[in-house]
Amino acid sequence: MSEFSNFEPMFQETYKFILDRIKSNQIYIMDEGSWRGRLCWIKLAVNILAAISHTAGVFERIGQGADLVQLSTDLSAALILWQACLLYIQFCLNRKLLKYFIVHMGSNWRIDDQLRPDMVAVKHEYVTTFLRWISVQDVGYLVTFDLLFMNAALHHLRLMFVMLQDDLKHVQEESVEQAENTLRKIIPLHQDLLKLMFELSNAFGAIFIIHLAFFSATMCFFGFAARIHCSPESIKNLLAANIILVCIYTCCYYGQNLTDASVDISQAAYESQWHLKSQEYKKCILIIMLRSQKTQYIKSTSFTDVSLETFTKILNVTWSFLSLITEVYEA
Numbered sequence: 001m002s003e004f005s006n007f008e009p010m011f012q013e014t015y016k017f018i019l020d021r022i023k024s025n026q027i028y029i030m031d032e033g034s035w036r037g038r039l040c041w042i043k044l045a046v047n048i049l050a051a052i053s054h055t056a057g058v059f060e061r062i063g064q065g066a067d068l069v070q071l072s073t074d075l076s077a078a079l080i081l082w083q084a085c086l087l088y089i090q091f092c093l094n095r096k097l098l099k100y101f102i103v104h105m106g107s108n109w110r111i112d113d114q115l116r117p118d119m120v121a122v123k124h125e126y127v128t129t130f131l132r133w134i135s136v137q138d139v140g141y142l143v144t145f146d147l148l149f150m151n152a153a154l155h156h157l158r159l160m161f162v163m164l165q166d167d168l169k170h171v172q173e174e175s176v177e178q179a180e181n182t183l184r185k186i187i188p189l190h191q192d193l194l195k196l197m198f199e200l201s202n203a204f205g206a207i208f209i210i211h212l213a214f215f216s217a218t219m220c221f222f223g224f225a226a227r228i229h230c231s232p233e234s235i236k237n238l239l240a241a242n243i244i245l246v247c248i249y250t251c252c253y254y255g256q257n258l259t260d261a262s263v264d265i266s267q268a269a270y271e272s273q274w275h276l277k278s279q280e281y282k283k284c285i286l287i288i289m290l291r292s293q294k295t296q297y298i299k300s301t302s303f304t305d306v307s308l309e310t311f312t313k314i315l316n317v318t319w320s321f322l323s324l325i326t327e328v329y330e331a
Contacts (some may be wrong), residue, residue, distance in 0.1 A: 051082045108160065130156075146207050180278065180281050215241075
């Protein structure tokens with residue numbers, strides 16, 4: 001992790017915390033050239049064998065005449081194992097994309113000396129609050145820490161847009177020449193932040209859609225078992241599945257906040273009293289506004305955004321499947 005040495009300690013702490021947990025699964029993102037990184041394929045083979053074995057057990061129970069209630073827990077466990085395998089493969093394949101994204105964001109991270117005092121306080125509050133939150137979520141499983149990784153990226157990128165908004169809101173307080181120079185620096189910075197949104201989509205999009213696809217199925221089976229059988233084990237499994245639900249919600253929530261923050265750049269630029277400034281100033285403001293007026297979403301696929309609307313849709317689909325399974329069983 002030599003690249004981390006050039007970044008601010010506050011930035012390093014968050015990602016070192018997450019990457020150290022991912023290392024427990026033999027996935028080395030910042031040290032992908034290490035010989036230890038090759039162990040991930042061995043662990044993947046073990047996970048696939050476990051998934052095949054568990055799936056074979058499900059088919060064996062079906063052959064013995066087990067009904068849907070008896071199979072619901074085993075089916076959910078099999079789906080979770082296959083989900084973990086797919087996520088593992090995706091992480092191994094995306095290590096370079098994830099590393100590049102972290103390094104790129106770290107190179108654009110604003111240190112305290114580049115911010116106004118009140119914005120420094122906001123920045124510290126943002127980062128320390130999030131770090132405390134993920135510390136509470138300290139669960140050493142890939143199926144939660146990949147989403148926490150995505151949460152951190154969304155949260156910090158949104159903070160960088162907020163910092164940029166603050167620059168635009170206070171650029172009017174500078175002299176004409178100084179304001180023009182500031183805007184010339186803001187334009188490439190804004191362009192870099194938009195590129196980071198695109199890179200984040202490439203790095204985490206497939207991971208997020210895997211979670212959405214498998215979450216709906218596993219939650220249906222766990223919910224079905226808890227509703228029909230109502231055993232302590234089925235209720236415990238349903239509560240455990242809600243951990244993934246919370247992580248998916250926070251991803252959608254932070255994704256929506258990031259989208260809103262990117263659009264708000266246009267409003268901050270418009271409110272900078274550009275009409276009282278020079279022609280060069282107006283041109284710079286126009287460039288920023290044109291780039292930020294188009295709503296940018298983090299994409300998990302070409303038709304799925306990381307937003308609160310997507311979270312609502314996945315809940316509706318899950319409830320529809322659960323109702324259908326229950327009605328078919330009771331009939």
